[in-house]
Amino acid sequence: MQVNDNKEFQPLIVAFCCNWCSYAGADLSGTNRLNYPTNVKIIRVPCSCRVNPIFILRAFQRGADGVILCGCHPGDCHYTSGNYFTRRRMTLLFSMLDFLGIERDRTRVEWVSAAEGAKFAATMNEFTEAVKKLGPNRRLEDLRCRKQ
Amino acid sequence: MLKISIEKLNGLFKAVAEKQTLYIPADRADGASEYKKYEDGMTLSKNLNTLRSAKDFFFPQTENLADFKVEGKKIEVIDIREEAEDFVVFGVRACDARSFTILDKVFLSEPVDSYYKNRREHGTIVTMACAKPAETCFCGTFGIDPTEPEGDVSCWSDGDSIFFRPNNEKGQKFVDSVSELLEDGDTAKLDETKAQTKEIMAKLPLANLSTEAFGGDTLMEHFKSEKWAELSESCLGCGTCTFVCPTCQCYDIKDFNTGHGIKRFRCWDSCMYSDFTKMAHGNIRNSQLERFRQRFMHKLVYFPSNNNGEFGCVGCGRCLSKCPISMNIVKVMKALEVK
Amino acid sequence: MQEAIISRAKQLLADGTVNRVIGWKRGEFAYDITPAIFESPEEIDADFVYDDFTSANVSKYLVKESRKEGKILAFLKTCDTYSLNQLTKEHRVDRDNIYVVGIPSDGKLDVEKIKAKGITGITGVERNGDILTVKTIYGDETMSVADAMSNKCLSCKSKKHVTYDELIGEDGEVTDTNRFDMVEKLENMTSQERYDFWRNELSKCIRCNACRNVCPACTCENCVFNNPDSGVENKAAADSFEENMFHIIRAFHVAGRCTDCGECSRVCPQNIPLHLLNRKFIKDINSLYGEYQAGADTTSKAPLNNYTFDDCEASIVHERGVE
Numbered sequence: 147m148q149v150n151d152n153k154e155f156q157p158l159i160v161a162f163c164c165n166w167c168s169y170a171g172a173d174l175s176g177t178n179r180l181n182y183p184t185n186v187k188i189i190r191v192p193c194s195c196r197v198n199p200i201f202i203l204r205a206f207q208r209g210a211d212g213v214i215l216c217g218c219h220p221g222d223c224h225y226t227s228g229n230y231f232t233r234r235r236m237t238l239l240f241s242m243l244d245f246l247g248i249e250r251d252r253t254r255v256e257w258v259s260a261a262e263g264a265k266f267a268a269t270m271n272e273f274t275e276a277v278k279k280l281g282p283n284r285r286l287e288d289l290r291c292r293k294q
Numbered sequence: 295m296l297k298i299s300i301e302k303l304n305g306l307f308k309a310v311a312e313k314q315t316l317y318i319p320a321d322r323a324d325g326a327s328e329y330k331k332y333e334d335g336m337t338l339s340k341n342l343n344t345l346r347s348a349k350d351f352f353f354p355q356t357e358n359l360a361d362f363k364v365e366g367k368k369i370e371v372i373d374i375r376e377e378a379e380d381f382v383v384f385g386v387r388a389c390d391a392r393s394f395t396i397l398d399k400v401f402l403s404e405p406v407d408s409y410y411k412n413r414r415e416h417g418t419i420v421t422m423a424c425a426k427p428a429e430t431c432f433c434g435t436f437g438i439d440p441t442e443p444e445g446d447v448s449c450w451s452d453g454d455s456i457f458f459r460p461n462n463e464k465g466q467k468f469v470d471s472v473s474e475l476l477e478d479g480d481t482a483k484l485d486e487t488k489a490q491t492k493e494i495m496a497k498l499p500l501a502n503l504s505t506e507a508f509g510g511d512t513l514m515e516h517f518k519s520e521k522w523a524e525l526s527e528s529c530l531g532c533g534t535c536t537f538v539c540p541t542c543q544c545y546d547i548k549d550f551n552t553g554h555g556i557k558r559f560r561c562w563d564s565c566m567y568s569d570f571t572k573m574a575h576g577n578i579r580n581s582q583l584e585r586f587r588q589r590f591m592h593k594l595v596y597f598p599s600n601n602n603g604e605f606g607c608v609g610c611g612r613c614l615s616k617c618p619i620s621m622n623i624v625k626v627m628k629a630l631e632v633k
Numbered sequence: 634m635q636e637a638i639i640s641r642a643k644q645l646l647a648d649g650t651v652n653r654v655i656g657w658k659r660g661e662f663a664y665d666i667t668p669a670i671f672e673s674p675e676e677i678d679a680d681f682v683y684d685d686f687t688s689a690n691v692s693k694y695l696v697k698e699s700r701k702e703g704k705i706l707a708f709l710k711t712c713d714t715y716s717l718n719q720l721t722k723e724h725r726v727d728r729d730n731i732y733v734v735g736i737p738s739d740g741k742l743d744v745e746k747i748k749a750k751g752i753t754g755i756t757g758v759e760r761n762g763d764i765l766t767v768k769t770i771y772g773d774e775t776m777s778v779a780d781a782m783s784n785k786c787l788s789c790k791s792k793k794h795v796t797y798d799e800l801i802g803e804d805g806e807v808t809d810t811n812r813f814d815m816v817e818k819l820e821n822m823t824s825q826e827r828y829d830f831w832r833n834e835l836s837k838c839i840r841c842n843a844c845r846n847v848c849p850a851c852t853c854e855n856c857v858f859n860n861p862d863s864g865v866e867n868k869a870a871a872d873s874f875e876e877n878m879f880h881i882i883r884a885f886h887v888a889g890r891c892t893d894c895g896e897c898s899r900v901c902p903q904n905i906p907l908h909l910l911n912r913k914f915i916k917d918i919n920s921l922y923g924e925y926q927a928g929a930d931t932t933s934k935a936p937l938n939n940y941t942f943d944d945c946e947a948s949i950v951h952e953r954g955v956e
Contacts, residue, residue, distance in 0.1 A: 199885050200857070200865055203878050208553055220942065230940035233947060238888055238917055238937070240950040242881055245819065245913045247828025255947040285828055288874035291552045324904045325749025342753060345903065346839070355839065356871040428753040429662055429770065497770055499661065499756065528668040528694065532843035534902045546868055561869035567842075569859050615748070618843050618900035619689060620665035628661075 157211035157277040159186040161270065162201065164194045166224040167259045168216030174263030182270035193217070194255075195228030199239045202253065206286040209293070212252045212277035216266070219257040229257070248286050251276045296469065297455040297479030306475050307332050307384070313471065315381040317351065319344045329383065338385060342428050343610060347540030348390045349397060351383055352413045355537075355562050359409065359547065362556035375408065378416040382468065385422045388443035389433045389610035393540035394419065395444070396608070399601050400543050418468050421445035425491055430611030432500035432624065438608060440495065441488040452484040500609075500624060507631035510599025517591060521629050526586035528619045533564030535613040535622065536589070541606050544570075565589050590626045635683045637801050638708055638736060642681065643674045645706050651732050652703035655694055657687040663758045664744040668694060670705075683708070685760055688741035688783055690896050692716035692726075693849040699727040707731055710738040711805070712785070714794045715892035715928030716849035721796070722931040723890070725852050728796075735794035737802040743783035745904070750776055785895025785908070788812035795929055812893065816912050835876045837903040840869045844897035844907050850887040850927075857882070884910035889918060889936040892928035921945055 163169040169190045175182065187210075191197055194217025205213045215236060217229040236255045244250045254273055258266045298306055310316045316332040319339040327339035328346055361372040394414075401410035421443035424431075433440055442448070446465035450457045458476060460466040469476070495501060508516070536542045546563040549556050563570055565588045571578045579585050597606035613622045642654045654677065658669035664686040671677045690713045698705050709717060714735060720726045747755065747767055754770035765781050767774045779787075790812060792805025819827055845851050845858075857863045858879060870876040884891075884907075893915060897907040918925050918936045922944070925936050 200863075200878075200882060203881065204865065207874050207878070227940065230942075230944065231937070233944050234922065234937055234940055237921065237945065237947040237949060238914060239881075239885060240947055241917050242885065242910070242913060244824070244950055245816075245827060245910075246831045246877060246881070247824050247826070249824060250951050253947075286874060286877060288552075288872045290550060290557055290872055291554075293554055325745075326904065340751070356869045426753060426771070429755050494754075494770060498754075524669075527670060530843065530846040530900075532841050532846040532900075533839075534841040534843045534900075537839045537841050538902060548868075550871065559871055561867075561871065563868055564841075567859070567868070568855075569861070572861075614661075614665065615744075616902040618847050620660050620667045622665075624661055625667075 155278060155281060156183075156185050157274060157280075157282070158209055159183070159212045159214065159270070159274055159277060160205040160210040161186050161188045162191050162194065162197050162213070162215045163188050163258075164196075164217040164224075164229075165190055165192050167218035167222065167257075168194075168266065170260035171216070171258040171262045171266040174260065175267040176263075178263045180263060180267035182267040183274045186270050186274065193223065193225050193228040194232040195223075195225070195235075197232065197236075199235070202239065203286070206252075206283055207288040208291055209283075209287070211280070211283040212254075212273060214254045214256060214269070214273050216256050216258045216269075219259055222259065243286070249280050251280055252283060252286075295457045295459060295479060295481050295484075296473075296476040297457045298476050299455050300451070300453075302475065303338065303456060306472055307336075307338075308334065309472055309475060310382055310384075310468075313380075315379065316384060317381065318384045332384075342424065342426060342431075343387050343390070343612070345612075345616075346538060347393065347610065347612065348383055348386045348419075349393060349540050349543075351381070351417055352394070352410055353397060353401070353543060353545075356559055357409060357561075358557055358559045360558045362549075362558065364556065375412070378412045380416045380418070382418045382420060384420045385449075386419050386443070386445055387424055387610070388421060388438050388440040389431075389608040390540050391419060391421045391444040392433075392436070392438050392608045393610075396541045396597075396601075396604065396606060397543055399604070418447070418464050419445040420447040420449060420465075420468065423448070423450040423488070423491070425451065425487060427491070427494055427498060428611060429499050430614040431495075431498055431609060432503050432611065433609035434495055434498075434501060435503045435505060435609050436605055436607060441491050450484050450488070452481075452487045454483070455479055457481065457484055503624060503627060504631070505594070505605055505627075508594040508598070508605070508627070509603060510595060513591075513595050513599065516595055516630055517587070519630060522583050522587045525621065525626055525629055526583045529566070529582050529586050529621060530618055531566050531568060531582050531585065532618060533562075533566050534616050534618060536564035536566060537562060538612040538616050540608060540610055540612070541593070565592070590623060593623065594627065594630075634736070634802070635681075638683050638734075639677055639681055641734060641801060642671070642677055642706060642708075645732065645734075646674060646677075650704065651706040653698075654681075654706040654708075655691050655698060656708050657682050657689065657691075662755060664742075664755065670694075670698070683736070685742040685758065686744065688743075688785070688899060690716055690847075690849060690894050692720060693847070693852070695726045695731055696720060696852055699730040701730075704730050704732055706734065708734050708736050709794070709797070710736060711791050711794050712738075712789070712892070712894045714796050715791070715926070716894050717928075718796045718931055719890060719892050719928035720849060720852070722928075723852075733797045733799075735797035735800040735804070737792070737805070738786070740778075740786035740789070741783050742778070742781045743899070746781050746783070747776065750774075750780070752776075783895075783899060784906075785899055788895075790893060790926075796931075813912060813916050815906070815909055816916050819909070819913075831877075832873065834905045835880055836873065837905055838870060838876050838880070839903060840867075840876075840879065841902060843900040843902065845883055847896045847900045848883075848887060848891075849894060849896070850890045850892070851883070880907065880910060883907075884914060887911065888914035889925070889938070890927050891915065892926070921949070 320330040327341040401407040424440035593606035757768035
């Protein structure tokens with residue numbers, strides 16, 4: 147692991163991963179020794195559909211600079227249709243965040259299967275870079291939670 | 295009496311704001327007014343009263359009480375209290391001015407609330423007499439004269455000039471600090487304005503509202519009244535009345551985990567909320583009827599019973615214009631006083 | 634109109650069709666109307682009112698009232714019928730226990746708008762055509778009716794009652810409205826401008842919960858914001874984040890179920906245009922998943938309880954509009 151000793155901004159990324167596909171995909175990227183940033187914190191959920199909009203907002207409150215939600219590809223949901231609901235829900239939520247002036251690149255939905263270790267690593271690298279460009283989350287942060 | 299012409303008022307604001315923070319009622323884009331920190335170019339609102347009351351200055355909606363640092367089993371308490379800076383609130387109406395007397399009884403009696411006391415000691419209240427009361431005004435019911443407002447300094451306007459009268463040491467200090475801007479003035483026109491306002495007061499639709507049927511000794515009679523059911527049936531259980539009220543003073547204390555420490559804060563609470571009296575054993579007020587009754591019983595019966603007959607309402611009329619379903623203390627009083 | 638409503642209410646009480654009536658009760662002034670339940674013709678004669686200020690939507694009260702003994706008579710304006718239909722669809726009311734009489738509305742007035750003109754001491758309001766005469770203790774004032782019209786009526790979406798047992802007056806049609814104009818205007822602003830707009834609006838919030846409690850779509854027994862076990866409970870916004878959080882979640886929870894009755898903005902003591910958040914969701918749903926009007930029927934699937942295999946991906950948000 148590289149020790150980051152310069153003061154470059156390192157975003158904190160929260161990744162919600164569904165248990166059946168994306169979490170296994172993350173696992174595969176690990177066993178394949180693919181690199182993705184250490185500041186990605188994975189939260190395992192039974193299905194992407196389990197992610198309530200409150201979870202996304204809470205992640206921002208507690209210091210996340212970007213939140214990404216990963217689930218099975220449409221059609222592959224372990225529970226048949228969970229990710230279809232996720233897709234509608236998150237589209238509307240992200241659109242609302244955009245409407246309130248929150249930078250749109252701080253949120254993303256990506257479908258990652260259990261076989262797509264490489265896609266997982268690539269997605270995380272790409273998303274982290276995108277959030278890094280935006281700088282720290284200021285518009286949707288709770289000042290009380292900011293580390294002094 | 296000392297006075298300043300209205301055109302020069304902004305000069306006075308500027309002079310005051312140079313020395314300490316000054317808050318004045320200012321207009322908002324939607325026509326309502328609210329207290330804002332004075333900055334160059336701001337003008338005093340012509341509205342009768344601000345949307346939110348002036349209690350915010352001494353008892354803000356949320357405030358931090360203490361911080362905790364937790365390391366293993368060690369808890370360190372950090373006292374975050376700091377001496378407040380001096381500030382002036384200009385243009386407080388007579389009703390809001392009286393609300394401080396009521397809040398003082400709660401917060402400055404033992405055990406003294408040091409957070410409130412701190413701000414109270416550093417705040418100077420400059421009141422402004424009313425000239426054009428609204429139909430929702432009923433301060434007279436509680437013995438308040440809008441032409442003789444209390445406060446550290448009382449002010450009047452006769453249309454051309456603003457007159458100042460310090461009421462105590464703090465007020466004298468304020469007037470002295472701007473004395474070079476003030477001049478001696480004749481109050482003949484002002485007396486006329488006051489007389490006119492008094493005439494209007496007598497004509498207001500709520501002029502005859504009386505507190506006679508209320509007070510500490512009417513507790514059981516009102517508590518058991520069958521009218522509460524009808525009065526409370528359409529109550530939404532929101533907290534609008536409580537939060538715009540200048541005398542409501544209930545709060546909740548909570549801890550917030552920031553991830554790297556704990557912040558203990560307090561925030562306004564409302565007896566209209568379903569979780570207001572929720573405790574470990576459950577809730578003692580389970581229906582909206584009980585919650586609704588509590589709010590009005592507190593203002594009209596419990597408070598006077600504990601405070602030598604002083605009622606917990608100042609008749610500012612905010613709840614009359616803001617309640618989403620237009621149920622308010624006036625309707626409650628009128629319903630209950632009929633035997 | 635008021636006479637027709639009152640006489641019909643008394644008839645229906647007398648013939649036993651219903652045992653109580655939900656309507657509006659006269660207040661102290663010309664405008665402070667309270668929703669109320671009337672049980673006798675005497676009560677109706679004394680206090681029942683239907684005028685320019687009876688804008689309160691009484692549908693939500695029917696959640697509780699329809700579960701009581703006996704049938705209740707409800708007078709519903711067009712927008713109120715959408716709310717009731719939505720509640721029926723969600724099994725929140727017992728529709729069989731409600732006798733709905735649809736009543737017309739030619740737009741309700743907002744006393745806040747009259748007061749914003751600097752008119753005070755109001756003792757009476759008279760509407761003659763387009764002119765409004767406001768009687769005050771300081772003399773009469775006149776203004777145009779349009780200037781006093783409540784926002785929710787200015788962008789009325791329908792003059793058609795979607796559920797009723799009988800009608801008083803003629804039924805109208807679904808109207809073509811400009812209700813998404815402001816949403817569109819905001820969408821065309823830059824992200825920074827939108828942020829500033831909403832910070833300015835939402836920072837006024839005093840968390841009185843009136844918007845939530847009045848909303849006919851908000852009928853949870855225990856709101857997540859009241860539940861200490863939810864982890865997001867809060868009584869007052871201690872930080873700008875909590876202001877955003879409450880309003881996003883409030884609007885999101887009614888997305889696809891909000892009929893756009895406008896009650897949230899009407900009751901807001903701080904005049905925050907909360908309906909814009911709901912309308913943003915409605916507009917998105919219409920454009921992404923097909924036209925949908927909550928409450929228009931009692932059978933269709935709500936957009937968020939539904940999906941198609943070829944729905945757009947969430948990335949569409951990144952591809953359209955103004956950054």
